[in-house]
Amino acid sequence: MFNPKSNSLFSALLFIYGAVVINLEMEIKQASKYSIYNMSELEKTNKAGCYHCKSTFDTSEISETTDDGKTAMCPKCGIDSVLPDSSPFKIDKKTLTELNNYWF
């Protein structure tokens, strides 16, 4: 039986779900913004995380850079996927794994 009330509720839920998914994807896309030309940001903080190998480390461990010294390379895996602690992303295992699943 067709019930217009539950149908509109379903549409509303679907809409909210869609909005959340799109929002999450937009956030994840932002991560690449923080992993390039990030040396000046990394100099202001002590901790950083890599969403390629999912490790966290002291920014003092970063010795390799690219883009004329403006982009940090991960001291553990050598990939330019380093997020400064000051980015909106938490550099914990959960977040780094989510980003890793999206980007790699």
Ligand SMILES: [Zn+2]
């Ligand atoms: Zn790494």
